Amino acid sequence: MRKLQMDELGRKSVAEFKAADKTPLVVVLDNVRSMHNVGSVFRTADAFLLQGIALCGYTPVPPHRDIQKTALGATDTVEWQYFATTVEAVEALKAEGFAIIAIEQAASSVMLDAFRPGDKPLALVFGNEVSGVDPSVMQLADGCIEIPQLGMKHSLNISVSTGIVIWDLFCKLTKAQ
Numbered sequence: 001m002r003k004l005q006m007d008e009l010g011r012k013s014v015a016e017f018k019a020a021d022k023t024p025l026v027v028v029l030d031n032v033r034s035m036h037n038v039g040s041v042f043r044t045a046d047a048f049l050l051q052g053i054a055l056c057g058y059t060p061v062p063p064h065r066d067i068q069k070t071a072l073g074a075t076d077t078v079e080w081q082y083f084a085t086t087v088e089a090v091e092a093l094k095a096e097g098f099a100i101i102a103i104e105q106a107a108s109s110v111m112l113d114a115f116r117p118g119d120k121p122l123a124l125v126f127g128n129e130v131s132g133v134d135p136s137v138m139q140l141a142d143g144c145i146e147i148p149q150l151g152m153k154h155s156l157n158i159s160v161s162t163g164i165v166i167w168d169l170f171c172k173l174t175k176a177q
Contacts, residue, residue: 039070
């Protein structure tokens with residue numbers, strides 16, 4: 001087996017990325033404190049051609065070297081917007097026709113493997129590294145997805161959770177086409 005060289009990977013330029021059809025997903029970061037987590041989410045959003053990212057509350061915003069350290073240029077391709085509160089972001093996305101889906105452990109959550117996307121584009125709300133999705137945002141959500149976990153710990157790093165959920169939904173959305 002031979003590892004592919006960079007020129008064989010078919011990478012998009014910034015202009016090609018911006019012109020490409022996007023996956024109907026937006027990530028909403030609800031007071032995520034780590035710049036490395038933010039950068040990782042940008043990189044995942046780039047990998048799956050997401051529509052964008054909403055950075056909310058005290059979530060750090062580009063440009064910053066610690067975000068760039070993990071984003072590796074994805075802040076140049078992925079559209080992003082800052083909102084003072086996550087409630088403002090969710091209300092704006094609802095007005096644009098997005099279904100708001102919290103990624104959280106909740107009484108009415110649906111396990112990720114059982115979740116089926118509908119016809120609306122999805123805004124996926126990922127919460128703070130310690131406290132999760134804010135309760136006021138949970139009240140506005142149209143649904144809630146939970147990642148099944150079987151070990152002693154019942155939480156994953158937000159960048160890992162984002163990667164798992166986006167990959168799963170990307171597969172489901174591309175199979176539906």
